[in-house]
Amino acid sequence: xxxxxxxxxxxxxxxxxxxxxxxxxxxxxxxxxxxxxxxxxxxxxxxxxxxxxxxxxxxxxxxxxxxxxxxxxxxxxxxxxxxxxxxxxxxxxxxxxxxxxxxxxxxxxxxxxxxxxxxxxxxxxxxxxxxxxxxxxxxxxxxxxxxxxxxxxxxxxxxxxxxxxxxxxxxxxxxxxxxxxxx
Numbered sequence: 001x002x003x004x005x006x007x008x009x010x011x012x013x014x015x016x017x018x019x020x021x022x023x024x025x026x027x028x029x030x031x032x033x034x035x036x037x038x039x040x041x042x043x044x045x046x047x048x049x050x051x052x053x054x055x056x057x058x059x060x061x062x063x064x065x066x067x068x069x070x071x072x073x074x075x076x077x078x079x080x081x082x083x084x085x086x087x088x089x090x091x092x093x094x095x096x097x098x099x100x101x102x103x104x105x106x107x108x109x110x111x112x113x114x115x116x117x118x119x120x121x122x123x124x125x126x127x128x129x130x131x132x133x134x135x136x137x138x139x140x141x142x143x144x145x146x147x148x149x150x151x152x153x154x155x156x157x158x159x160x161x162x163x164x165x166x167x168x169x170x171x172x173x174x175x176x177x178x179x180x181x182x183x
Contacts, residue, residue, distance in 0.1 A: 043120035080119035087151035
């Protein structure tokens with residue numbers, strides 16, 4: 001019996017040691033690289049959503065009092081740039097100063113795709129070019145203090161939220177939305 005207990009203890013110790021040896025700490029560069037990867041995935045996923053909705057349905061509203069499909073995506077694009085610029089201090093593209101959601105010339109599928117893709121490129125480049133030593137710095141946005149890193153995460157959350165809202169617009173057209181793209 002003592003031999004069995006001794007062998008079991010040895011196996012447990014060896015397993016624990018092996019698991020600890022295999023585990024690796026994440027570096028800030030690893031975290032940054034993962035964030036870039038997530039933004040690239042989100043861009044590809046949003047492109048799938050934009051390509052799923054027919055061009056002649058970009059003006060569709062699920063209810064009269066809410067944004068159209070195009071306006072949801074233009075809001076997403078504006079939010080990407082506004083929020084990420086607060087996190088990064090990078091200059092915003094000239095188009096970001098416009099009220100795209102309410103601009104008649106921005107509502108077509110081609111225009112929406114341009115602005116949305118440009119906003120993702122802006123976010124991807126902002127993360128790639130960011131100084132990791134500044135991620136812990138606090139900034140005031142909407143009257144609340146947040147770290148630059150937290151602002152980057154909140155920017156990602158915002159685009160996910162608005163892309164998700166467009167799912168119902170696509171379903172109300174009798175179209176199946178893109179499959180989840182978690183990885």
